[in-house]
Amino acid sequence: MGRSIKKGPYVNPKLMKKIKKVLELPIEQRDKVKIRTYSRDSDIIPEMVNMVFEVHNGKQFITVKVVEDMVGHKLGEFAPTRKFIKHGGKLQRELEQKKAKG
Numbered sequence: 001m002g003r004s005i006k007k008g009p010y011v012n013p014k015l016m017k018k019i020k021k022v023l024e025l026p027i028e029q030r031d032k033v034k035i036r037t038y039s040r041d042s043d044i045i046p047e048m049v050n051m052v053f054e055v056h057n058g059k060q061f062i063t064v065k066v067v068e069d070m071v072g073h074k075l076g077e078f079a080p081t082r083k084f085i086k087h088g089g090k091l092q093r094e095l096e097q098k099k100a101k102g
Helices: 013-023 090-101
Strands: 035-038 052-058 061-065
Touching: 013 035
Parallel strands: 035 052
Antiparallel strands: 052 061
16 A cells, blocks of 8 residues: 555655755756655656666665656665576576487
8 A cells, every 4th residue: 555645755854965965966966866865765756857866675776767658656766676597597597408418
């Protein structure tokens, strides 16, 4: 279940302060600024479109450029926290080597 419409989208106050600071810059300089944040639970609002964020995934910062289709989602959705390592192990590797040879 999502957040109440009455309350509006949640954006971390510290992050909102950084966004307002970037919005005061001239348009040419806005593209060069990257906003670093740990706030994965913040909603993406229309003011964030065309901004670049560095979202922490628990280990490193993932660069996320916000486009119009992302509005309404959370920042954390675009910075995965888990790295998929393929299934199979030793048997799978042997099958892949056979496919590569012949």
